[in-house]
Amino acid sequence: MVVKNLIQHLAQLAALEISDSEVPKYQAQLTDIFEHMDQIKQLDLAAIAETFRTTEEENVLRDDIVTPSLSQAEALQNASLTHDGFFVVPSVMKDKDAT
Template sequence: MTKVITKDLIDTLSKLAKISLTKEQEEKYASEFTSVMNYMEEIKNLDVDNIEETARVANDENVLREDIVKESLLQKEALKNSKNTSNGYFLVPAIFKED
């Protein structure tokens, strides 16, 4: 069954991903998405009952370390790639509106 991905869905996803798209981009991605998602539909009918999920393939369990203060980046180094800083902080747009 062919599933068609709509521009509306692309619009929602781009908002979730915080990437603004032009109308043309939305159309282009919608059609490309349709071909890729239809390919991936192949897994839909596979039986996975009673199968555990795998999220990681590293062998070690519970990797812990002593809670000791170590030398880390200097504030100046940590901020050096930011375009907007103030008094040793990153400046970001306000999240709450002032009344």
């Protein structure tokens, strides 16, 4: 069984806030996941050839060729806010340690 401290530690690493009432749910889910992983570890795969890709196709990407594009000034001309030649956008993540 996954211990409560591990759930809280994982939540902290992932910057998630979980309540004490949610811990049992996550304990059960992680325990199930670890049990499935143990079953997979027990499979005998010695006779199975390693697979590096799922199809026989190789190098299906286009060549990386430089083509004409917008200049930096053209790209930034309609931006509402720039700084030193870069777009400035609002923060999308909050910093829990910021004051």
